[in-house]
Amino acid sequence: MSLAFLLFLAMLLDAVMGEPKWLWTTLPHPAVLMGRAVGYCDTRFNTGTQKRQNGILVLIGLVLAAGLLGYIISLFGGIVTVIVAAILLAQKSLAQHVGNVAQGLRMSLAEGRRQVAMIVGRDTRGMDQSAVTRGAIESGAENLSDGVIAPAFWFLIGGLPGLLIYKIVNTADSMIGYRTERHEEFGWAAARFDDLLNWIPARLTAVLIALPAGVIGQMKLIRQDAKLHRSPNAGWPESAMARALNVALSGPRSYDGTLRDFPWIHANGNRSPDQTAIDAACAMLWKAWAVLLMVVFVIALF
Template identity: 45%
Template structure:
């Protein structure tokens, strides 16, 4: 079973990197995550009633996460039983190697052309912070941080759950991760309803995030990638996001993190690494590290497909 799932993981990683989810297809048939997000959003509007007590909203949020994750797992089970290459195609829907690279590369191209307005617009597609006042350094930092964190959320963690639990595990993870991105916030509206989504996402990312950090540190080829990851990862508010971000900071020899603004409100964050603020050239180097890290993940899946006996 594990050998078959490792081979499925490798095939899906290669297929998604080659094809991705073409924009033309998305315009005709939106990516399934869009529908999943709409379902979670509808459940939140219906069940997260401000007049309900905190405990009731937590229960409703937990039921929502369990419901969407269970339904996603059942869909994954059905997809795994499809004939021919269909399971591989179904698995590519849970991965985001190509789209992540393309989105970050668009930021790099704009910075390299000294088009700050276009760079701000491009980075605004992949980060939640305010981008209108970012200078070139701020744009580069935002893009690098998003690339590092999303390497886990969009590539390593989905591949991990695909290899460990097949398509049901992959789809369940995507459901939980999508729920966390939509409702797993600390603001008063979502604090109780999104508690289960945030905690479940934390648990499901514990191993993948550390693996993602290790892959980035290895791909970077510098001891500082490992040193900064082990030194600074624990400073992040998230138990997981700091691992790939700190590894990327060390691998590049730059400083990431620090205060940012969300919807006009300044938020203090820890810093990762001891170097200078990143530049457009560092963003391009980060993309190279990301590509090599993806290659290392492919290699791990290939080895798993050969050595696992069951």
């Protein structure tokens, strides 16, 4: 079976099964195992005066180990490959987590804040309804790229080895790829390699959002807004989602008690969206997923 056909089946399996709680309360999720591996390396090797070199060597080791593991698993055949790939895709769970924020807001602002705190890294205690809503939408757009489109893309390119390499790099970036005193040098390689691996998928995600939203003609504006984002990649799906929903995203927010004055993306959009905008964002996540599914099916046919 071709990689495209295997991916097609994996995407369908993930959409149906999602993240079954009964399984991951018994066994550790692969993402948890990857996190433990990165955490061990951080504790063990993030020392001394050669932190950048150590970080580069650690990343090479993690990439080689992930690629080898992916190759070994793929030897067990197509069914196992589909199951593992489905586990490492996150479409259904992403839509559920984002949708939970809308459900929380319908109960109370406090519950909305509690739900959005599970998917964003910014301070949530002082958020009003519109800030909670923007946070959920931004997280949904960015994680559509990181958690669905990019893994699918690298599976198409390199099968399970490609998928596992992407996931370990993305995990490393999320844990050590920060410009903090502890991680600026040690996590440098992980952050740069993650930027590289996400370059194409982030822009592909923007197209996949813009197509069903009918804003593909605004790609020039989407590109302009994407450049305003602090990330070289995350701005693309966020900018496309902002145009698709006609909401203003990004803007000022607080991290660790410090207000950060980030520029607005699609500044002329609605700056006071409510939970209905989150509902629309969840629908857009599934529409973008459906477009990708059709593309993968066509590739599988030919």
